[in-house]
Amino acid sequence: MDETMTGASAAATGRPSTNTLGMGIMLFGIFLFMVNDTLGKWLVSTYSVGQVLLIRSVAALIILAPFLARTGLKPLVSLERPGMQVLRVIFATVEVLAFYGAVAYLPLADTMAYWLAAPIYVAALSPIFLKERVGIRRWTAIVIGFIGVLVVLQPSQASLTAPAFIAIGGSLTFALMMITARSLRGTSDKALVFWQTVGALVGGAILAPFGWVTPDPLDLGLLAILGVVAMAAHMCVTRAFKLGDAADIAPLQYTMLVWAILFGYLVFGDVPRLTMLFGAAIIMGAGLFIFFRERQLARRVSSAQPVTPG
Numbered sequence: 001m002d003e004t005m006t007g008a009s010a011a012a013t014g015r016p017s018t019n020t021l022g023m024g025i026m027l028f029g030i031f032l033f034m035v036n037d038t039l040g041k042w043l044v045s046t047y048s049v050g051q052v053l054l055i056r057s058v059a060a061l062i063i064l065a066p067f068l069a070r071t072g073l074k075p076l077v078s079l080e081r082p083g084m085q086v087l088r089v090i091f092a093t094v095e096v097l098a099f100y101g102a103v104a105y106l107p108l109a110d111t112m113a114y115w116l117a118a119p120i121y122v123a124a125l126s127p128i129f130l131k132e133r134v135g136i137r138r139w140t141a142i143v144i145g146f147i148g149v150l151v152v153l154q155p156s157q158a159s160l161t162a163p164a165f166i167a168i169g170g171s172l173t174f175a176l177m178m179i180t181a182r183s184l185r186g187t188s189d190k191a192l193v194f195w196q197t198v199g200a201l202v203g204g205a206i207l208a209p210f211g212w213v214t215p216d217p218l219d220l221g222l223l224a225i226l227g228v229v230a231m232a233a234h235m236c237v238t239r240a241f242k243l244g245d246a247a248d249i250a251p252l253q254y255t256m257l258v259w260a261i262l263f264g265y266l267v268f269g270d271v272p273r274l275t276m277l278f279g280a281a282i283i284m285g286a287g288l289f290i291f292f293r294e295r296q297l298a299r300r301v302s303s304a305q306p307v308t309p310g
Contacts, residue, residue: 022244026252029236034259036229037099037108038267043223044104047215049097050207052223055215057201059227064197067190076194080186088184088192089199091177096200097207098170105163108264109272112257113152113280114167119287120145121175123294129179138293141286148282154275189238193231247295254284 043052068076079085103111124142126132134142153164184192215223240249257280264270 018243019245019248022240022242022249023252025236025243026240026249027255029233029240030253030256031259032229032233032236034256034263036226036233037103037112037260038263039222039229040100040226041103041108042267043219043226044100046219047213047223048208048211049100049104050204050210051212052100052204052226053096053200054204054208055220055223056226056230057197057204059224060197060231061194061201061227063228063231064190064194068194071190075188076191079191080184084180084183085187085195088177088180089195091173091180092196093199093203095170095173095177097203098166098173102163102167102170105161106167107270107272107276108268109257109260109270109280110152110276111167112260113276113283114149114171115174116254116257116280116287117145117149117283118171118175118178119290120283121172122178123290125175125179130182138290141289141293145283145286145290148279148286151279151282152276153279193234247292250291251288254288257284 040052040056099111099115102114120142123134123138127134149168153160153168181192261272264272
């Protein structure tokens, strides 16, 4: 899955007059991401993950080029904390490779349920990597979220497959990417997206020769559309957080599960398991609690009220 949830930690303070517009743009951006993921699942049934990633990334850079031309190359090379920038690109590349690798074998909704757990992993890892204090209430939500992941996974000899482990590893890598993004708040969105796309391009170029299948013109166009749609989705989500209040915008990311279930059924004939739906509901509930608790604590800090981590 692409970086749809990194904006959840943003602290946008949009005016009421623009908040509704921001929510609408966010919903459209999530829809575009799910169109992208559905098309990607369709294509990786024929083409290798590396090949899909290579052509997708080339198309995305072509779309991004006019926007970068306006600002020049300096903002792309004069970056804060270069080591952390490289680490983020590595995490982003591994994450997108894992997503396409998992979704090639798992139902779209199941794969998305694993990725929805990423904010829970971020909360669990933040004391280690970000030195943030996490209190008993958020730790309780984190444990409940992990239980939701286990419900989705249904640990058994039949369910503990390589694609399931790839999905869990990919969602953990996505969480690490989100953590590094928190440490790079001074970097522009364009620079982050550009280097993330370059990383995917390099990863795709390394892997593409293995199992290369020459696409016909129609499939080549579909592979290119992946990059176009993904870039448009990124722009929508970024714009949404600039226009609206994060408390209203961020929860809308969970609508991706609705689209995943719908597209999975209509395109691939996947009928969602009840245990997957139940586990996903637990994950979403825990993620929303963590998000709103962090917002509450941030408001107390800004108003200089005594804060008890929770």
